[in-house]
Amino acid sequence: MFNSKKNLVYVMAFFALSFFTACESDDPVIENDAEVITDVILNFQELDATGNLVGAVTTFSASDPQGIEVGATPTIDNVTLTKGKTYQLNIEVRNSIENEDITEEILEEGDEHQFFFLGTAFVGSPVLTYQYDDLSGELIGVQGIVTVAASPGFNNANMRIILRHDLDKNFPGATNPSFENFVQAGGESDLDITFPLILN
Incomplete structure (x- = not known):
């Protein structure tokens, strides 16, 4: 009799353990959909007076093998530009961990993404001006025109580059x-990084 009761206790304990384990496995898994950005590459190529590309592409980058988080301090190149010159700027955004070109996703979801260009290089007494020139005609900022002041x-200045996601592009001033x-246009920052700027 004692053995039967003991066996019954073991059986009940086994089923209780199985029940709790099953409940645990059914819990929803919380996924993080945020893109991991490990590399931001700025490609500058000079434009002549008629708007034609001339010379070689000059590349500057910021990288962090663990992923660039908003507000983090990855390895960042100094951007060196020449006074009085105009450049076409193409921005590449990558996730080297997954070997993904995030630029393609930004372009595909162009109605949801937009770069802004701030820092002392672009605001206050700006030494640089930026104009959106994306091939799709959408204001994204993957491609644009940067003009350097002649005098x-x-x-020295800094170029703060912000990528916003899910913003209201029709918000006054967002163009x-x-x-x-x-920030008033809503959305959230996928990227907020500052490059030092040196003018020759």
């Missing part, structure tokens, strides 16, 4: 690539 008041109140 800037200083030779300005150097819109300082970009």
